[in-house]
Amino acid sequence: MRVRCHFCPSGQVNSYIVCDKGKALIIDPAELDIEVIRTLEDLQCEPAALLLTHSHVQHRAGIGKYLKVWDLPVYAWSADVPPYKAITLTEGQHEIAGMSIDVIHVPGHSEDSICFHIEGALFTGDSLASGRIGACAGMHQRARLAMGIARKLLILDEGTIVFPGHGCPTSIRIEKTFNHELLERQVKLSEDFFQDSADATRHGGAEA
Amino acid sequence: MYSTAKCSHPGCQIHVSEPFSTCYHHASEEVRHDMLTLFSQKLEQNLVRDVSMVGCDFEGLDMSYGLIRDSMFTFSTFRHCDFTASRIHTSCFDMCIFIECRFDRLRSTNSIYAGSLMKSCSFTSSTMLSCNFMGLESLDNDFTGSDLYFSNFSMGRIVNTLFEDCDLKRVNFTASAIKDTSFRWSNPEDAFFSPGEVHW
Numbered sequence: 313m314r315v316r317c318h319f320c321p322s323g324q325v326n327s328y329i330v331c332d333k334g335k336a337l338i339i340d341p342a343e344l345d346i347e348v349i350r351t352l353e354d355l356q357c358e359p360a361a362l363l364l365t366h367s368h369v370q371h372r373a374g375i376g377k378y379l380k381v382w383d384l385p386v387y388a389w390s391a392d393v394p395p396y397k398a399i400t401l402t403e404g405q406h407e408i409a410g411m412s413i414d415v416i417h418v419p420g421h422s423e424d425s426i427c428f429h430i431e432g433a434l435f436t437g438d439s440l441a442s443g444r445i446g447a448c449a450g451m452h453q454r455a456r457l458a459m460g461i462a463r464k465l466l467i468l469d470e471g472t473i474v475f476p477g478h479g480c481p482t483s484i485r486i487e488k489t490f491n492h493e494l495l496e497r498q499v500k501l502s503e504d505f506f507q508d509s510a511d512a513t514r515h516g517g518a519e520a
Numbered sequence: 521m522y523s524t525a526k527c528s529h530p531g532c533q534i535h536v537s538e539p540f541s542t543c544y545h546h547a548s549e550e551v552r553h554d555m556l557t558l559f560s561q562k563l564e565q566n567l568v569r570d571v572s573m574v575g576c577d578f579e580g581l582d583m584s585y586g587l588i589r590d591s592m593f594t595f596s597t598f599r600h601c602d603f604t605a606s607r608i609h610t611s612c613f614d615m616c617i618f619i620e621c622r623f624d625r626l627r628s629t630n631s632i633y634a635g636s637l638m639k640s641c642s643f644t645s646s647t648m649l650s651c652n653f654m655g656l657e658s659l660d661n662d663f664t665g666s667d668l669y670f671s672n673f674s675m676g677r678i679v680n681t682l683f684e685d686c687d688l689k690r691v692n693f694t695a696s697a698i699k700d701t702s703f704r705w706s707n708p709e710d711a712f713f714s715p716g717e718v719h720w
Contacts, residue, residue: 314590315610317630319650324670324690326650432535442634442652443674443692471535471594473612473632479692480652480672486614486634490655490675492695 313411313431315475316351318343323370328435328475335360335409338384339428339435340477342370344377360409364388364398365437366425371477389417389424401426416464420457421446427465434474434484440465441476442486445493458497466494535592537572544576584622614652634672683708 318327320342328339329351336357338348341364352359359382364372367388375396378384387408388398403417403426414429418439425446428435438446440461448454470485487494527534529546536543544555555573562568566586574594581601588608597617608628615635626646634654638661646666656676667687676696684704688711695714 317610317650442672443654443694470533471592479670480650481610481630481632482634482652482654483612483614483632486632486652486654489635492675 313433314355315433316355317475317481318348318351320370320374323373324478325370326475326477326479327374329355329357330411330430330433330435331355331357332409332411334358335411337361337363337409337411337413337430338378339363339475340365340371340437341374341378342372343374344381358382359384362386363408363413363428363435364393365427365435365439365477366422367393368422368438371437389415389426418457418460418464420448420453420460425457429468429472432469432472434465434468434472436465436474437477440474440487440491441479442474442482443491443493445491458494461494462497534574534595535572536574537570537592543574545574 313330313332316329318329320327323342325340325342327342330337330339334357336352336355336359338359341362359378362375362378362384367390372393375386386393386396386398387401389401391398391400401415403415406413406415411430416427416429418425418427421438425437425439427437427439439457445457445461448457466484466488468484472484474482474484474487525536527536527543527546528541532543532546534543540547540551540555542551544552547555559571559573562571563583568586568588568591571591573596574592575596577597578601579599581598583606584602584604586606588606588611590610592612593616594612595615598621599619601621603621603623603626605625608626608631610630612632613636614632618636618638618641620640623641623643623646626643626648628648628651630650632652633656634652637657639659641661643661643663644665648666648668648671650670653671653673654675656673658676658678658681660680662682663686664682664684668691669687670690672692674692674694674696678696678698678701680700682702683706684702686706688706688708691711693711693713
């Protein structure tokens with residue numbers, strides 16, 4: 313399997329071309345330009361499917377161009393990707409274009425945010441980026457996203473390479489060590505835990 | 521792409537590259553020799569691709585004008601190595617130690633150098649787009665004349681380092697401890713620093 317990043321300057325979005333045995337998955341098709349064509353030629357592969365980490369417009373702005381050139385299925389968490397209809401994905405293992413893909417639902421940045429875990433690579437869209445977590449509409453959604461990342465993404469192998477929708481690649485090990493937004497949350501959780509433990513001890517002691 | 525196979529030594533989580541079943545650390549002397557021979561063959565061709573050399577020590581390695589792609593060198597040590605005018609794409613050098621290495625005129629994209637220690641290294645006139653230097657321990661390094669667009673230097677400790685005449689557009693220095701570092705003739709106003717910090 314090979315992964316190539318394509319940076320789309322409008323929206324500053326990363327698209328990814330994941331190629332294996334002559335077939336390519338396009339993750340977050342933000343743009344179809346000459347660079348993408350050159351990369352596909354270099355890898356000697358043909359696009360087989362478009363995958364969306366979420367339906368925000370800058371991550372899927374290139375769908376129309378792709379569908380003009382190739383007849384491709386579009387996969388997403390939600391079927392509604394106006395003006396297109398997507399094939400819905402559920403959490404768990406899927407076989408797309410001969411590649412085994414683990415779909416992980418991590419709501420928070422948007423309700424339909426998902427991550428794709430393909431071999432040792434994790435495509436996180438806007439859920440997790442290098443050193444930060446995705447922007448959310450409110451504290452509740454932010455807590456939900458941080459919890460989803462902690463429970464579903466940080467449990468993956470530490471050597472897993474993370475390819476985010478914006479910015480540079482990272483790894484699970486690096487995010488566990490240096491992502492201050494997740495570290496702050498861990499500290500908060502630890503403080504809550506110790507506060508709860510202290511309260512329980514105090515109440516237990518009072519009752520005794 | 522990086523191999524996802526793990527070292528066969530019990531408890532070892534390090535990735536190994538084909539055709540080997542153990543990492544460099546747990547390999548026998550004979551297998552280590554084979555690993556280094558295969559790696560040096562790739563070096564001679566100036567094309568290092570799909571290599572996993574995790575936790576290795578390299579001294580005086582000459583990778584100048586070479587291409588490193590889809591390779592993993594996590595937890596490795598590089599002393600007096602020469603990467604002048606090389607190209608490094610989608611590769612992992614995280615948690616590494618670089619001492620007195622030359623990366624002048626390097627072109628690197630989408631690569632990971634996070635959590636590394638870099639001492640007395642030279643990155644002059646380099647182009648490092650969308651590279652991850654998070655948690656970097658940088659001492660006496662020189663990035664003069666480099667384009668660092670969209671790279672991440674957050675959560676690091678940057679001491680006595682030159683970022684002069686650099687393109688710092690969208691470069692992230694938040695939560696980094698920065699001391700005796702020069703941003704002269706660069707555009708730090710286009711980079712991200714922690715609130716209250718001014719470095720120009």
